[in-house]
Amino acid sequence: MTEVLTATQPVRLKGRSFLALVLSPELPFADWLKRLDDLAARSAGFFLQRPIVLDLENLDIDRPQLRDLLDQLGDRNVRIMGIEGARPSLLGADMPPAMTGGRPASDFEAPDADTPETAPARSAASARRPEWKPGRTVPSIIVTEPVRSGQSLMFEGDITVVGSVASGAEVVAGGSIHIYGTLRGRAAAGSMGDESARIFCRRLEAELVAIGGYYKTSEDIEPELRGQDVQFWLEGDSLLASTLT
Amino acid sequence: MGKAIVVTSGKGGVGKTTSTAAIGAALAQRGEKVVVVDFDVGLRNLDLVMGAERRVVYDLINVIQGEAKLAQALIRDKRLETLYLLPASQTRDKDKLTQEGVEEVITALKKNFDWVICDSPAGIERGPTMAMRHADVAIVVTNPEVSSVRDSDRIIGLLDAKTVKAEQGERVEKHLLLTRYDPARAEAGDMLQVDDVLEILSIPLLGIIPESTDVLRASNLGTPVTLADKHSETAQAYFAAAKRLSGENVPIVVPTDRRSFFGKFFGRKAA
Numbered sequence A: 001m002t003e004v005l006t007a008t009q010p011v012r013l014k015g016r017s018f019l020a021l022v023l024s025p026e027l028p029f030a031d032w033l034k035r036l037d038d039l040a041a042r043s044a045g046f047f048l049q050r051p052i053v054l055d056l057e058n059l060d061i062d063r064p065q066l067r068d069l070l071d072q073l074g075d076r077n078v079r080i081m082g083i084e085g086a087r088p089s090l091l092g093a094d095m096p097p098a099m100t101g102g103r104p105a106s107d108f109e110a111p112d113a114d115t116p117e118t119a120p121a122r123s124a125a126s127a128r129r130p131e132w133k134p135g136r137t138v139p140s141i142i143v144t145e146p147v148r149s150g151q152s153l154m155f156e157g158d159i160t161v162v163g164s165v166a167s168g169a170e171v172v173a174g175g176s177i178h179i180y181g182t183l184r185g186r187a188a189a190g191s192m193g194d195e196s197a198r199i200f201c202r203r204l205e206a207e208l209v210a211i212g213g214y215y216k217t218s219e220d221i222e223p224e225l226r227g228q229d230v231q232f233w234l235e236g237d238s239l240l241a242s243t244l245t
Numbered sequence B: 001m002g003k004a005i006v007v008t009s010g011k012g013g014v015g016k017t018t019s020t021a022a023i024g025a026a027l028a029q030r031g032e033k034v035v036v037v038d039f040d041v042g043l044r045n046l047d048l049v050m051g052a053e054r055r056v057v058y059d060l061i062n063v064i065q066g067e068a069k070l071a072q073a074l075i076r077d078k079r080l081e082t083l084y085l086l087p088a089s090q091t092r093d094k095d096k097l098t099q100e101g102v103e104e105v106i107t108a109l110k111k112n113f114d115w116v117i118c119d120s121p122a123g124i125e126r127g128p129t130m131a132m133r134h135a136d137v138a139i140v141v142t143n144p145e146v147s148s149v150r151d152s153d154r155i156i157g158l159l160d161a162k163t164v165k166a167e168q169g170e171r172v173e174k175h176l177l178l179t180r181y182d183p184a185r186a187e188a189g190d191m192l193q194v195d196d197v198l199e200i201l202s203i204p205l206l207g208i209i210p211e212s213t214d215v216l217r218a219s220n221l222g223t224p225v226t227l228a229d230k231h232s233e234t235a236q237a238y239f240a241a242a243k244r245l246s247g248e249n250v251p252i253v254v255p256t257d258r259r260s261f262f263g264k265f266f267g268r269k270a271a
Helices: A029-042 A063-075 A119-127 B016-029 B060-064 B099-112 B126-133 B146-159 B183-188 B194-201 B213-221 B233-245 B261-266
Strands: A021-023 A052-055 A080-084 A140-143 A152-155 A158-161 A170-173 A177-183 A186-189 A199-204 A208-211 A214-217 A230-235 A238-243 B003-008 B034-038 B083-086 B115-119 B137-142 B173-181 B205-210
Touching: A029 A063, A052 A063, A140 A152, A152 A158, A158 A170, A170 A177, A177 A186, A186 A199, A208 A230, A208 A238, A214 A238, B003 B016, B003 B099, B003 B126, B016 B034, B016 B083, B016 B115, B016 B137, B016 B173, B016 B233, B034 B099, B060 B099, B099 B115, B099 B126, B115 B126, B126 B146, B137 B146, B137 B194, B146 B173, B146 B194, B173 B194, B173 B233, B194 B205, B205 B233, B213 B233
Parallel strands: A021 A052, A052 A080, A140 A158, A152 A170, A158 A177, A170 A186, A177 A199, A186 A208, B003 B115, B003 B137, B034 B083, B034 B115, B137 B173, B173 B205
Antiparallel strands: A199 A230, A208 A214, A230 A238
């Protein structure tokens, strides 16, 4: 039977970054697991409800060893959401997915025996996005060539493109996006949740623009803005646009 | 040492093979030693357009696999002494195109020819990336319509990322060849304007080839357009493109609708 899609409301896809706890096991695993048990004994439920990533960088192990380690962690109620730094050949389909592109954050403090139940408060804090600290310079890159169709430009800070962004190309920035040319493809600013990010372009022909997960396709963009120099910003949960001149 | 040129586009049917044959024959008529190489393994066409389909014994894959020597696979054109064809295999698997094998063949050809012109298959998979990998110069063939322009844009991105030159931090010299340009439709506004295409792709223009029945007629005869009727508008446009490729400064002329007043009224077919 043919399935008929009647929903006119599109599915909204959002990006969001979370702070995950990274475990770096050391060989031999038996000793390391023992130390882990000691830590867990001091604070029951430390690993509960936490996103945990396993970092296998510089570890020379094979797949059975990894599977055994995952089972051991599973027995301790440590649920691994992803594996970082592993050779692709090491990972099986039944294992957590490989994760790349992680950026270091401040170390977690291991709980000591005096404050046993801090887990709920911490998990709430871990879900909050990192706050901008005054005085910290926001990293930015400048691209002096056109972004071609099929190319994807991603950067955690601001992106400036001196040239055009082609149809079928995308620019994804953690901060704002400045395009000194025609924006024909997609631009997503504030992709890590920064709702103060903006998008600027010399000429708007975009397929899609997004800030902080809120997006507009070319059909939703006011037709009179086409071909104009335009900026986009977010107010509450509405994505607004106006000409620059 | 000769130059390796890849004729590529991303999209199919835009005129890569026609342009390869036409520019190859145009350069050879200037007395330069030219070889045209078909990379479209499994769907070869260049042999037909060159009129050499009955003379293919060995092909590119045979050479790469060591089953034949390069000299055995090269077919010399019957009309032009300095024009050669290296055909693709019609029956073999395109996975037999190995990086090392292709490099060896291109290097050997560059030693013996002034121009090595590689006719790329459509798409962005193994065949096209192998054809572009060792290129010094790229001719990006584009029709003045949106899908062709976007595919060309994608290919230009790949030329800047997946070629040996790009990996060494150098740049592949890129030229735009605008083909199947229909002056009547351009005037009616049914096609992208030349300036629009240039603005989107932002690479230098090598030439504008008008849409013409000469092209179809020439391919059916197995003759490159620049050999079939040297005075036709299409052939002239290809000759000019070949001159620009050799570094000559030839002004670019945008083809115009040259039909007479009555031709405009009576020359159109009923829909």
